[in-house]
Amino acid sequence: MRYFDSFVVPFAVGALILFAVVLWKYANWFIAMPRADKKRVARGIFSRRTAEAVGEVISESLLHRRIFRVNPLLGYMHASLAFGWFLLIAVGWIEAAAYGLTFSPLWVHVFFRWFGAHYGLEHAAVWGIDFAFVMDLLLLFVLSGVALAWAKRMRSKMMGMRKTTRHTPGDRIALSALWFIFPARLVAESLTAAIYDNGGFLTGSLGNGLLRLLGPEVTVSAEPVAWWLYSSVLCIFFVAMPFSRYMHIFTEIPLIFLRRYGITSSEKESSFDHFQVEACSRCGICIDPCQLQSQAGYDRVQSVYFLRDRRYGMLTESVAENCLMCGRCQNLCPVGIDLNTLRLNSRDTLRNTPNERRYEYLRGIDPSHGAGKVGYFAGCMTLLTPRTLQAMERIFSAAGEAVWWADREGGVCCGRPLKLAGETDSARRMMEHNTALFRKHGITTLVTSCPICLKVFKEDYDLPGIEILHHSEYLRRLLDEGRIGVEHGAESFTYHDPCELGRKGGIYEPPREVIRSVGELVEPAQTRENALCCGSSVANLAIDDRNQEKIAVAVAGHLEATGADAIVTACPLCKKAVSRGSTRPVYDLSEIVAGHLKESAPADTPQA
């Protein structure tokens, strides 16, 4: 056989196993996807979305733009490895093609330095390109990434990472193999360059140095060993790849395409989830933003570990349930994995126990009163913060709004806490019950002061013809339309973004505008998309009280550091949580509006 040497065998076997396993996985996952998802792919494949996906693959899978945004050095490290290696393969291919070897076996392109030298292909600038120089430059680019990766292991702070992932033994093997690939390649190519004088500035000069150091005899006998070593390390990496964190290298690509075609994860597990789970590179960027790690010291529950446990079938309830689902990690995930939804559908798999007879007692229950086109759903948590309820009463009466009070005297939960606990089928019973109530009373606007309820109303309830508003949006509307008037006071307020309202609901401006209408707004350091979680989220079923309080104290301290007179939030649960740690007053948005109403007795005006 032409163009063959025994040292390419490990490489060829490794590559064969790699592609066989990867394709087998993708085929199985795709076949198991629901028919509706496949139809989306069929519809999207010949549309603009494919081009957009290609663009995203280039910017994310090769250049890693999102990691650059987290930290430039970290971004450079990933890009030099991914993009650099890609270029080595691509330019290696072009080089072989320049010698007329376009359709030769894979190893000829990959080990072209060896084949070029041993088969007497003249080392010269082909097509006016000095390939030896270009390839050396690319190798140097990749090696700089490897050096940074080594440095990151010793001092991750250098790349803005307080904590990095604790890897499994399998990952460590793959990681070590990856680190050795490029130094092994450098040595192999240098030795060949020394013997055949075909190196560039890097391999050429290193080769000359080695020749002088080792002498010609040793150099000649070391050369095949070096190539065997290089090929073997490649083999180890390739075989480990589909079973380790490095599965992300390929999996991010189909994920980007499928996502662009509109496929999403939902509250029930589906085959598409495999693409998300295995696209996780376990980079550990999700660890630092996690307050369970930084404040509560839970070290094994972060998204990276959750996805790992789920992928290898060792997910426990204690890991699945110990998450605030605040979305801070999802916000930073460089692969854009829908972490909250995956956590949710894992809980569904672990916990959901359909029972048609459960919540039979809901039938016929209607403790609501009043009548009006506007319905107000306080939500369970608002019933525990009666000042919010009283403030809303005063605002409604000042605006002359006729209100249907859905649950002032107690009502049925919105269903989101059950859904977050994984009991998705039971949660439906509550949603059906409340939907029927809203229909029965003929409301056209539904106002809630609880972002948890708001989220479930918007996402899981089917309420055509009913406008769903958070009270911050409703209050802003009342102010804009002049239906209520407020006095602008001298107090300064800082605002705590509730996770369910901000990151998960996209409502950032309305509460801020309302605050500015009654006082001065001072933003905390971590705000909007980066806002901290209060720590008492109903999504966390495992956290204990002590740790909830620790997080609350940290958050309150962070808010108080603004120097504002008072803390304002727009979620009853956040209010309760932050109050535990704060020495300043904590108000719901409605309270400060009610306290500043014109022509109203300033009975409970917040005093600075």
Place this chain on the structure above:
Amino acid sequence: MAINWGFNIARPRAVDMDANDLSITRRIMAQMPEFQACIACGSCTATCTAGNLTSFNFRRVHTLVRRGEYEGAYEEMGKCMLCGKCRLSCPRGINTRGLVMLIKRELEDK
């Protein structure tokens, strides 16, 4: 002749801690040691969303479970909506929502 007094009195009943099988209770306690801190004050029950609508009494059920009386507890716990108000009102800081789920999980396998 039975007279309707408008209320009735619970039949006298003793909880026999020796006769009761406490194995499930022990498992629950081991997984949530903070449950031992419960003083049965009833705040959880006073704020309970489900208790407001039905006869569901969380304090009664978890107290009975603590004493090894499991009958009907699973079905009763099924009435809970997991809204989490009880957790906010608990003066002992017990993760009551987690407790509901734990009791259900342990009794399911009984």
